[in-house]
Amino acid sequence: MTAQDTPPLDRRTAENSQDSQTNARKRSAKSTTLGGVAIAVLIAVYAVAQPVLNDRLGWQLPGIQQPAQDGGAVVAEKSEEKFEVNRNASSVDSISEPPQVDAKPKLDTAKPKVGSGPLANVRSKGSAKPTADASLIYGILSDQGNDRFMSPAGLMYGPGSQEGHRLKHLERHTVDDPGRPGSHGVFDGGMPGALAMIDKVYRKAKTGVQTSKQEEDGRIVFTVDMGSRVGYVGGIDGRRRKNPMARRVRLVLERNRVITAYPM
Amino acid sequence: MANPCHSIGFCPICGDGLCGIRIYQTDNDSTYGLIVCDECDAVWTEPDLSRKPYFPDSEDERSPIDGQPIWSLSSHWADLKECALLGWLGAIDPVLHCHGKQPGDDDPLNSPSMNDHSDQRIVSQWMAPTNLDEEEKTP
Numbered sequence: 121m122t123a124q125d126t127p128p129l130d131r132r133t134a135e136n137s138q139d140s141q142t143n144a145r146k147r148s149a150k151s152t153t154l155g156g157v158a159i160a161v162l163i164a165v166y167a168v169a170q171p172v173l174n175d176r177l178g179w180q181l182p183g184i185q186q187p188a189q190d191g192g193a194v195v196a197e198k199s200e201e202k203f204e205v206n207r208n209a210s211s212v213d214s215i216s217e218p219p220q221v222d223a224k225p226k227l228d229t230a231k232p233k234v235g236s237g238p239l240a241n242v243r244s245k246g247s248a249k250p251t252a253d254a255s256l257i258y259g260i261l262s263d264q265g266n267d268r269f270m271s272p273a274g275l276m277y278g279p280g281s282q283e284g285h286r287l288k289h290l291e292r293h294t295v296d297d298p299g300r301p302g303s304h305g306v307f308d309g310g311m312p313g314a315l316a317m318i319d320k321v322y323r324k325a326k327t328g329v330q331t332s333k334q335e336e337d338g339r340i341v342f343t344v345d346m347g348s349r350v351g352y353v354g355g356i357d358g359r360r361r362k363n364p365m366a367r368r369v370r371l372v373l374e375r376n377r378v379i380t381a382y383p384m
Numbered sequence: 385m386a387n388p389c390h391s392i393g394f395c396p397i398c399g400d401g402l403c404g405i406r407i408y409q410t411d412n413d414s415t416y417g418l419i420v421c422d423e424c425d426a427v428w429t430e431p432d433l434s435r436k437p438y439f440p441d442s443e444d445e446r447s448p449i450d451g452q453p454i455w456s457l458s459s460h461w462a463d464l465k466e467c468a469l470l471g472w473l474g475a476i477d478p479v480l481h482c483h484g485k486q487p488g489d490d491d492p493l494n495s496p497s498m499n500d501h502s503d504q505r506i507v508s509q510w511m512a513p514t515n516l517d518e519e520e521k522t523p
Contacts, residue, residue, distance in 0.1 A: 280443045281425065282386065282455045292386065300387055301480040303400050334397075337439050339424070341398060372398050372424045374442040380423045382400060 257287075258312045260319070273319040276377045286378050290314060293382045296354035296363075304355030305366055305382035317350050318381045321369040339379070342371040351383035388422055388461045391480040392431045392472070398424035402480055403433060407466045408452060408459030416449050417462065417470035427454065431475035 170181045256262060261269035261277065267285060268278040281289035294314050297304045307314035325331045325342040334341040351366045352358065366383035373379060388404020395401035401423030409415050419428035425445055426437035438448045445454040453459070467473050 278443050280445065282422065284455075286442075297387070299482070301391070301402065301482065302394055305400065336397070336436075339397065339426075339439050341424075370399060374439070377442045379425065379442055380398065380401075382423070384400065 258315055260312065260315050271315060271319050271322075273322045274376055275319065275322055275373075278377060280377075280379075286380075287311075289380060290318075290378070293351075293380075296358070298354060298356070298359050300355040301357075302355055303353050303357045303384065305351060305370075305384050306354045307351040307383055308349065314381075317346075317369065318371065318378070321346065321350075321371050321381070325371065338374055340373045342369075342373070343384075344369050344371065353384065386422070387482040388420075388480075389463055389482055390461070390467050390476045391482075392419060392475045393433050393477055393480070395421040395424060395426060396433050397421065397426045397437060401426075402482075403428070405431070405462040405467050405470065405472055405476070406454065406459055407462040407470065408447070408454070408456060410450060410452055410458075414450075415469070416447065416452075417466075417472060418447060418449070418454065420454060425454070431472045 167183075170183060173181060257269050261271055264270050264276070266278075268276055269287070270276050277286045277290070280286050283289045283292070291311060293305055294307055294310050296306050307317055309316070321342070321344045324346070325333070325344050330345040330347070332343045345368045347367065349365045349367060350369055352363045353361065353366050354363060358364065368384050369381060370384050371378070371381045388402050388406070391402040391404045393403050395403050398421060401421035403419050403421050403426075406418045406420045407415060408418075419431055419433070420426070421437075425442070426439060427445075427448060428435060428437050429448060440446055440448070440454060446452060447454055462470065462472075464473075467476060
């Protein structure tokens with residue numbers, strides 16, 4: 121090869137730069153494609169795992185309802201809120217109900233007014249779901265009058281207990297009491313979660329599956345294994361065992377009146 | 385206070401409930417003691433959980449002794465001095481103490497019952513020992 125066949129330095133340099141730009145564009149396109157595929161795979165995995173995790177661990181991960189571009193941000197935001205409710209449940213100052221409950225008193229304007237009874241502040245607590253019937257207490261209980269409320273499964277919550285009302289007594293089992301001797305069961309999901317779970321427990325108890333039943337002088341004590349997490353064990357014993365997960369629920373009834381219920 | 389100050393054991397009916405010592409006064413200044421489960425409201429009139437409990441009406445819990453409301457304003461979880469007055473000190477399970485590490489941490493002089501009439505008549509078959517120094521001899 122002679123000196124005359126050698127292309128000029130400038131043209132060679134330009135050709136080299138063009139080649140490098142082409143290669144860079146190809147690499148960029150390739151990485152973008154790989155990134156998109158990775159995101160799609162992650163979304164698919166989340167869509168499959170979300171119901172399973174909700175069922176087994178009692179989490180309340182939201183379903184994917186938005187396009188992939190902004191679904192991740194929304195899921196992360198809601199997950200952070202729900203995780204905070206569940207993970208802080210072991211502390212005495214924990215949030216006993218999902219944050220959005222306190223922000224929904226306007227939904228209850230149609231409810232009948234009540235005097236200064238033990239449930240004076242219960243009716244101000246809106247339902248957990250904005251689309252639920254506004255007349256339902258905690259989104260699940262129907263008002264029967266005289267401070268009595270009935271669940272969809274037919275359980276009655278009325279006056280009684282040292283707290284003055286069975287709902288107020290049940291509320292103790294939505295937060296931990298780390299100084300209480302023995303075990304103290306805590307339901308996941310605050311009051312709405314507890315009431316929904318108790319209904320599920322009652323329905324399963326009536327079938328007799330994975331259920332033990334003791335009856336004495338009109339008091340019925342069901343112990344039902346729900347097969348998945350319903351809450352955790354608190355109290356002094358629970359704290360010593362690092363607050364283990366609870367899968368069973370003990371339900372004490374007088375006919376269809378709830379006396380107490382707690383995870384164990 | 386939600387949790388009993390002093391309990392004699394866990395409830396044999398519901399399992400996790402604390403069978404606390406509850407004391408209340410009647411209109412004629414009589415004082416009664418009951419063992420009450422703070423979860424399922426099972427009631428015993430003496431500190432013996434092997435006996436069959438009494439189950440009050442779930443919406444109107446009343447004492448089986450005189451029909452007084454169990455959760456009335458005149459009733460409360462008994463402190464150490466009141467447990468001694470009832471003669472039930474020996475039945476207390478110190479592991480189930482809800483405030484302080486041991487029953488001895490309670491100051492008998494700091495009892496809400498100090499404001500009660502000093503000549504109150506205790507109507508209970510478990511009369512209080514005349515000398516508190518003999519509390520260890522109480523069954």
